[in-house]
Amino acid sequence: MIAGRFGRTPHLPSICVSTLEPFRERIARWFESDVQGTTIHSVLKRNHGYSGSYSAVRLDSVKQHGRSAKTIVAARLI
Known part of the structure; x- marks a missing residue:
């Protein structure tokens, strides 16, 4: 990126930064442990003050x- 060549750190507009970014490592560990998306969303809301939607968790x-998406839907139906 051009900004990097001039010694500046490029910044993304806030609209491009996921609401899940602060929880990225935690979510990765949960997915590695096969925790369902609906459970992840519920825990983020209840224990971590997350105010985003389940759709954001699903898309992420x-x-x-x-x-x-097929895998996620199947997991929800079981």
Whole structure:
């Protein structure tokens, strides 16, 4: 990036930063332990003050952890 070449740290606009960013490592550990997305969302809201939607958690799981939407829906139905 151009900013990096001039010694400045490039910053993303706040709209590009996920609401889940502060919880990224914690979420990764939960997904590695096969914790369901609905459970992750509930725990984030209840214990960590997360105010985002379940959809954000679901979409993040697809993007960050390679879980498909089909896998997530199947896990919710069991």
